[in-house]
Amino acid sequence: MRSMTGFGKADGQFGENLFFTVEISSVNRKQLEVRCSLPPELSGMESLIRQKIGSFISRGSVSIKVMLRKSGMSTQKIDTVLLGELVAIARKIREDNGQSSEVNVEELMTLPGVIAPVCDNADAPGLAEAFGAALGAAGSAFCSMRSREGEALKNDLLERTAFLEELLKQIEPLAAKVPEIARKRLYCKLAAEKLQVEPNDELFAREMLFYLDKSDVSEEITRLKSHFVQLHKFFESNEPSGRGMDFLLQEFFREITTLGNKAPSPELSALVVKFKTELEKLREQVQNVE
Numbered sequence: 013m014r015s016m017t018g019f020g021k022a023d024g025q026f027g028e029n030l031f032f033t034v035e036i037s038s039v040n041r042k043q044l045e046v047r048c049s050l051p052p053e054l055s056g057m058e059s060l061i062r063q064k065i066g067s068f069i070s071r072g073s074v075s076i077k078v079m080l081r082k083s084g085m086s087t088q089k090i091d092t093v094l095l096g097e098l099v100a101i102a103r104k105i106r107e108d109n110g111q112s113s114e115v116n117v118e119e120l121m122t123l124p125g126v127i128a129p130v131c132d133n134a135d136a137p138g139l140a141e142a143f144g145a146a147l148g149a150a151g152s153a154f155c156s157m158r159s160r161e162g163e164a165l166k167n168d169l170l171e172r173t174a175f176l177e178e179l180l181k182q183i184e185p186l187a188a189k190v191p192e193i194a195r196k197r198l199y200c201k202l203a204a205e206k207l208q209v210e211p212n213d214e215l216f217a218r219e220m221l222f223y224l225d226k227s228d229v230s231e232e233i234t235r236l237k238s239h240f241v242q243l244h245k246f247f248e249s250n251e252p253s254g255r256g257m258d259f260l261l262q263e264f265f266r267e268i269t270t271l272g273n274k275a276p277s278p279e280l281s282a283l284v285v286k287f288k289t290e291l292e293k294l295r296e297q298v299q300n301v302e
Contacts, residue, residue, distance in 0.1 A: 014302045015161030016040045016072035020154025024146025026139050033079045034150040041073040051080040068155050070252040095126050172294045179287045186280040187229045232271040254301035261295045
């Protein structure tokens with residue numbers, strides 16, 4: 013079991029002077045979403061990143077941040093020829109409009125193409141391999157943290173599940189008495205209304221069976237037990253199971269709600285409410301599972 017929350021970081025190097033740091037982090041999300049923050053020099057690596065990320069996580073909001081630095085010199089260079097042409101054009105426009113010829117060079121430097129990266133070729137021999145190695149190292153650290161978080165999640169989920177199973181053990185004997193309680197209530201109502209029922213009245217017997225069948229919760233108990241078996245299988249699986257567990261817990265809610273609607277006793281109703289409360293806590297925790 014793995015958590016959708018994780019963080020990994022690794023450093024890499026290309027050549028003698030180009031260094032980069034890769035950080036991968038993730039938070040909960042129903043689907044897989046990958047967001048990249050890359051320097052211009054490595055913008056061509058986004059497809060490699062998405063392919064790599066998709067190989068070790070199936071859902072979650074994943075952020076990849078890459079920081080680049082070049083030892084001994086700037087990672088960027090100024091295109092002085094282009095900058096000079098822009099200054100000349102700006103000066104002429106200002107003069108033609110009766111303004112001073114003074115031009116703000118710093119503003120012109122922010123235009124696209126004026127400042128270019130030193131290493132702007134993502135296809136440079138060896139660059140993809142060097143970056144891929146750093147990405148892989150960060151991914152390994154990221155996956156290790158997710159596995160550790162997943163173990164902690166699993167232990168918590170097992171404790172919560174055990175508590176729910178104990179509640180079901182308390183519910184089951186009370187639920188077995190539901191048809192008999194319903195039968196007695198019906199006879200009490202008949203007596204209160206002073207309605208006489210013949211012992212051999214077949215129509216009444218059929219109606220009574222129908223009424224008691226609607227009060228029987230044995231099917232709900234059986235399905236809840238089956239759901240617990242399936243839940244434990246998810247706990248032992250090494251495959252992503254968050255979606256399956258979330259769906260299964262919805263089925264838990266459906267069955268326990270039906271059981272609660274049939275429950276005529278305050279004691280049983282109280283246990284059902286407690287079961288649903290704990291089940292909601294379990295479902296909230298499952299939202300963290302990949």
